[in-house]
Amino acid sequence: MNNRSAIIIGAGFAGLSAGIYAQMNGYDTQIFEMHDLPGGLCTAWKRHGFTIDGCVHWLVGSSPQSGMYRYWQEVGVAQGRQFVNLDEYLRFEGKDGRILILYADIDRLERHLLDLSPQDTGVIKEFIRGIRLCAKFDFPSEYDPLPVRIKKITNFFWVMATQGRTLQRWMQTTIDAFATRFKDPLICQGLLEMWIPEFSIFFMLATLAYLHNRNAGYPIGGSLPMSLAMEKRYLALGGVIHYRSRVEKILVESNRAVGVRLTDGSEHFAERVISAADGHATIFELLDGKYADAKTREPYEKWKTFQPLIYIGLGVRRTFENEPRTVSGISFPLCQPVEIGDAVRDRLTVHLYNHDDTLAPAGKTSLVVMMPSDYDYWKALSKDRVAYTEKKEQIARTVVTLLEQRFPGISQQVEMVDVATPLTFEHYTGNWKGSFEGWLITPQNAGVMMSPMPQTLPGLQNFFMCGQWVEPGGGLPTGVMSARRLVRALCKEDGKKFQTRIEV
């Protein structure tokens, strides 16, 4: 066993990044991944010639001017990738025929909101001020020329000193609390649809700021090509990945992690073990809850997670060139409420991939309809496989019929429908209760923005964690950043300088 060796559990963005940074710093790593593909949640699947993209809508750090872009270059994601910056985040169509358009451009958004609802001028101005404030921030990076770096850091401290209280207030205000201040029900409902109501409004402002700065583009080709690019980078650095290798236990001797046991019974040893897999399973199953004190348990007992999804992919023999190209879709009201799965819904949000023709054959388009759903409902239903499958088929039929209301003729053009449930996400990625992005950032846990969650467990040596379960808010950038933070700390522990490099 090499004294610089590490075993990494999971080849999602966090596990691959941990491997990449560790290899760059002279560690000898191997990744054990239960699936047969890299990427974890950042994935896609093929059905009848269509690609159903399972993840990326926008990638923060897509602008070459941004500090985060350098990290995407380090892990091999940015090279050769084309990003498109879409003008609209979401279209929210009202029952009365009015449409709320969440424009990426701040000035356009402000004009549009004021046109829609002059009575809300005060709160609109406040909202727009918040986006403008967030638009001033950028990640400083080691690659920035020194003057640029100093400028970014100075700017950060200046904004914190002069606007710190305002930012704190945004952090402590939920989207729900903010949206209900609008008198216009269309704007109020549109903002609630745009994001999860319990989330801190700060993150909605930050997302709109990234979009305005053209720093949250959509990567043409979607999610899986990015994961494959990271896998390639890791292998080129000498890393080893074992697919179809599910870790069943983390092996511990005298309170030191020494290796892993797989479900096939084989045991593998290394000086360090890093889990980039689901946090709940890691702590309470792979380690049997032996290293979970009250502080470690708290998030799992009290914090809210991203609600899992019913995820319906469709392949349609139709182009949508006259429909807007949006980051997150078009939300339209149904003629009357309809039960879909565990809930009665009064609208559908359809994501048309009319901005990425690599996902469908010529003259056709991939679509996704996603909706939050209840994990326990699906878990109970899955006890009866026939009922579970029938429910999925029923949802497919219902959604196609409902799409007719917004896109007449579509039901005759649908060539493929594929329904994934919270259990599908759990099955393929192991994420707790099918959550697709880990913890929400709410006023309850917003403090983690200032002091990050620990990446170790109390009483257990040589064991570390990275990924969305130690970075509330989740997302692809946090996978890379949490892995980078971890490997930097390991280098410090070993008394060596953390280094990275970019291959062009």
Ligand SMILES: Cc1cc2nc3c(=O)[nH]c(=O)nc-3n(C[C@H](O)[C@H](O)[C@H](O)COP(=O)(O)OP(=O)(O)OC[C@H]3O[C@@H](n4cnc5c(N)ncnc54)[C@H](O)[C@@H]3O)c2cc1C
């Ligand atoms: C529909 C959807 C849309 C999204 N949109 C965006 C977006 O637009 N922008 C954005 O930034 N983020 C987005 N995300 C979130 C983003 O995909 C995740 O936050 C991120 O991919 C999490 O990466 P991770 O490596 O931490 O975890 P995961 O991707 O969950 O990786 C964990 C890996 O560990 C493996 N594993 C688990 N248990 C074991 C075990 N016991 N043994 C071996 N292997 C194991 C899993 O198979 C998996 O490969 C979206 C996610 C979804 C589902």
